[in-house]
Amino acid sequence: MASSEALKSGDILGGMGISGLKIGSLGTIFLWIFIAVIVIGGLAGFIGWYFWKKSYNKQVWIFTRIGGVPMLKQIDRGKLIAFGMAGDKLMKLQKLKKYLSPPQIQMGKDIYWFWEREDNEFVNFSLEDIDEVQKKAGAYYVDTDMRMQRLGIEKNLRDRLGKNSWMEKYGTMVAVGVFLILITICLVVLFSKLKDLSASLDTTGQSLGQVATAIEKFYTKRVGGESPSDTGLVPAIMLPLLWFKWRNKKW
Numbered sequence: 001m002a003s004s005e006a007l008k009s010g011d012i013l014g015g016m017g018i019s020g021l022k023i024g025s026l027g028t029i030f031l032w033i034f035i036a037v038i039v040i041g042g043l044a045g046f047i048g049w050y051f052w053k054k055s056y057n058k059q060v061w062i063f064t065r066i067g068g069v070p071m072l073k074q075i076d077r078g079k080l081i082a083f084g085m086a087g088d089k090l091m092k093l094q095k096l097k098k099y100l101s102p103p104q105i106q107m108g109k110d111i112y113w114f115w116e117r118e119d120n121e122f123v124n125f126s127l128e129d130i131d132e133v134q135k136k137a138g139a140y141y142v143d144t145d146m147r148m149q150r151l152g153i154e155k156n157l158r159d160r161l162g163k164n165s166w167m168e169k170y171g172t173m174v175a176v177g178v179f180l181i182l183i184t185i186c187l188v189v190l191f192s193k194l195k196d197l198s199a200s201l202d203t204t205g206q207s208l209g210q211v212a213t214a215i216e217k218f219y220t221k222r223v224g225g226e227s228p229s230d231t232g233l234v235p236a237i238m239l240p241l242l243w244f245k246w247r248n249k250k251w
Contacts, residue, residue: 055079056094057110064116073116098122 056077064073077094080102091100103112103124114122 058091059108059111060091060093060100061107061111061113062116062122063113078112 056079058078060076060078062074078091080089081092083090089102091102100122105124105126107113115125
């Protein structure tokens with residue numbers, strides 16, 4: 001009876017004296033373990049693949065004769081691996097899965113050229129010195145006739161195809177002229193506005209003079225004594241003082 005009740009409640013280990021673990025809890029634990037295994041395995045696989053890819057850090061250019069013409073056949077990647085206990089090494093190619101003896105001639109940083117012979121043997125090689133080959137062959141470096149012909153072709157091409165358009169010839173001059181015209185128009189407008197401003201300032205000065213005269217007359221008539229112009233005070237500043245003095249006298 002107790003075991004059937006434990007089964008209904010999900011506590012399958014309650015009958016064995018281990019309580020607290022139910023079917024839902026076990027499922028959650030196994031799910032998290034499965035997710036952790038997938039994440040850790042994927043991360044470990046990516047790290048392993050990355051270091052495996054980085055280990056093939058040599059470029060191997062394979063040349064051969066195709067159609068009777070020497071040309072590049074394939075670009076593969078290789079890595080040096082230790083072989084034996086005497087410190088010997090071999091180069092393993094990534095795509096061809098072929099082992100080669102360690103190359104000694106570089107054509108660049110970690111770049112090696114190999115020639116594939118007719119017997120499928122790979123031979124490490126480099127380019128010949130073209131200058132030295134031409135010197136041994138007695139070839140002339142400078143051909144006067146060819147140089148003069150090249151100069152003549154260049155001149156003809158420049159005369160026929162190197163003609164500048166009207167805008168390319170006179171574009172700068174037109175731009176400078178338009179700029180000067182715009183500057184002139186702006187200066188004319190500015191000087192005309194300055195003239196109007198000067199007239200406005202003259203009118204304002206006359207109006208201020210009339211106001212000062214009116215204040216002086218008012219001061220002399222209502223207060224008496226010296227005028228504000230005799231005391232050296234500005235009439236516009238004396239106006240509040242006159243008003244306060246007039247109010248005190250009235251009271």
